[in-house]
Amino acid sequence: MPVRAILVLLSVLICGALVYAAAGGTADKSAGKAAARSADSSANTIWSALVLATNVSTPKRPPAELQACAPRLQRVFGYNQFEIIGSASNELGDRAESWLVPSESFWFGLKARRAVSKEARGGYLLSLQLFQNKRPLLETEVKLAPGSPLFIRGPQYGKGQLIIVLQVQP
Amino acid sequence: MKPFEEQSTAWVDGKLTGKELAEFEKQLAERPEAAAEKDEALRLGNFLRAHPTAPNLGNGDFFNHQIMQRIAAETPRPAENKRAAFWSLPRLALAGAFCLATALALYKTTIPTDAPSSEEPKYFAQVVEAWPADPSISATTVYDPADNVTVVWLDGLDYIPATYALK
Numbered sequence: 513m514p515v516r517a518i519l520v521l522l523s524v525l526i527c528g529a530l531v532y533a534a535a536g537g538t539a540d541k542s543a544g545k546a547a548a549r550s551a552d553s554s555a556n557t558i559w560s561a562l563v564l565a566t567n568v569s570t571p572k573r574p575p576a577e578l579q580a581c582a583p584r585l586q587r588v589f590g591y592n593q594f595e596i597i598g599s600a601s602n603e604l605g606d607r608a609e610s611w612l613v614p615s616e617s618f619w620f621g622l623k624a625r626r627a628v629s630k631e632a633r634g635g636y637l638l639s640l641q642l643f644q645n646k647r648p649l650l651e652t653e654v655k656l657a658p659g660s661p662l663f664i665r666g667p668q669y670g671k672g673q674l675i676i677v678l679q680v681q682p
Numbered sequence: 683m684k685p686f687e688e689q690s691t692a693w694v695d696g697k698l699t700g701k702e703l704a705e706f707e708k709q710l711a712e713r714p715e716a717a718a719e720k721d722e723a724l725r726l727g728n729f730l731r732a733h734p735t736a737p738n739l740g741n742g743d744f745f746n747h748q749i750m751q752r753i754a755a756e757t758p759r760p761a762e763n764k765r766a767a768f769w770s771l772p773r774l775a776l777a778g779a780f781c782l783a784t785a786l787a788l789y790k791t792t793i794p795t796d797a798p799s800s801e802e803p804k805y806f807a808q809v810v811e812a813w814p815a816d817p818s819i820s821a822t823t824v825y826d827p828a829d830n831v832t833v834v835w836l837d838g839l840d841y842i843p844a845t846y847a848l849k
Contacts, residue, residue, distance in 0.1 A: 520769065520777045545813045562848070584829040597848050616849040631806045646816035650836065657806035670844025 556636070556658060557681045558622070561599035562615040565591035566672035578677070581661055589673060591663070597674075602679070604636055618666065618676055619643050633657045635680050642676070658682035690716070694723045805830035814838075 514669055561577065567587065571593035574582035578594050586596055598615035604624045613619040621641035626634070635657035642650040642664065659682045666674035690705050692698050698706055710716045739745050812821040812834055819838040825831070842848075 520781075522776065523778055524781050564687070564848075581831075584826075584831045586828055588824075588826060588831050588833060631804070631808075633804075633806065635806065637810070644839075649819060649839070650812060650814055650821055650834070652812040652821070652834065653810040655806070655808040657804075657811060660805045660807045660830075660832075662807040663831065665833055665835045667836075667839035667842050669842045669848065671848075674842070674848075 520605065542637045556604045557601045558604050558612060558624070559599065559601040559679050559681050560614045560620065561677045562597045562611050562618050562671060563675040563677055564595050564672050565589050565675055566593050567591050568593050585663070585675070589675065591673060601681070613615050614676070617645055630657065656680045703741050807832040809834055
């Protein structure tokens with residue numbers, strides 16, 4: 513085999529090794545920065561709202577808090593008007609237990625800890641207990657990334673539907 | 683007029699006659715060694731005629747092998763030369779440039795940068811477990827990937843009349 517061919521192969525190998533090393537270093541750096549960012553954003557809050565969904569001939573504009581998700585709610589639940597009956601927000605501390613009371617009728621017992629999964633992007637693993645007045649309805653564990661709301665379809669109310677929204681604020 | 687060598691060959695073979703022979707013999711007078719050359723040529727001719735076949739070789743295969751080796755050694759090898767010429771300096775430089783370009787392209791396309799992404803963050807809301815507190819209640823998780831919506835769908839809850847004042 514000619515010496516020049518060996519030289520070319522060697523240069524290709526060296527280039528590959530350099531790219532691999534650079535990729536590894538940059539990825540580690542990015543992961544480190546992401547972890548640092550995640551650790552820095554320790555003051556997340558959780559927001560919850562009790563929403564009444566109805567079908568009316570002239571629907572009102574959705575409230576500002578629901579504007580981003582109103583079209584999705586409309587498609588999923590089939591109602592054209594969404595009103596917030598009550599809302600509340602709490603600061604999320606790691607492993608702290610708290611109450612989240614968007615309305616007197618529907619409220620949560622809440623325990624939060626940081627989710628370690630990559631998809632959660634620094635979000636939380638929440639242990640929730642949903643109450644209607646004093647009656648427990650549901651116990652659940654959910655993982656929520658910041659800015660990704662979870663909806664709980666509650667009972668029928670009159671001709672409408674009660675929906676409970678839960679979202680970690682970014 | 684024929685050249686001297688041609689006339690000499692014809693003279694040795696006894697084919698020169700008449701005027702040509704006379705003229706050639708005049709020229710021979712200036713060359714005293716010509717008679718000896720004629721005798722030598724005649725002797726060689728007689729010898730060759732007496733021994734018309736090639737002498738027997740004691741080791742014919744070895745002789746053939748040596749001949750073939752010499753032919754192979756003295757014949758130029760165009761294919762090998764072509765292969766050796768493939769990695770000429772310009773091609774080497776081109777290959778290097780190509781490697782560099784490939785490395786840069788890989789660097790740009792595969793390595794994440796610190797620049798903030800213009801894409802919206804991905805939706806992620808996952809229900810790990812859900813336990814209804816009452817057997818009359820059922821909880822189903824619905825995820826719609828098209829709309830990026832996760833809903834815990836509770837069935838079996840009591841209807842609330844519109845007259846009930848929600849606070």
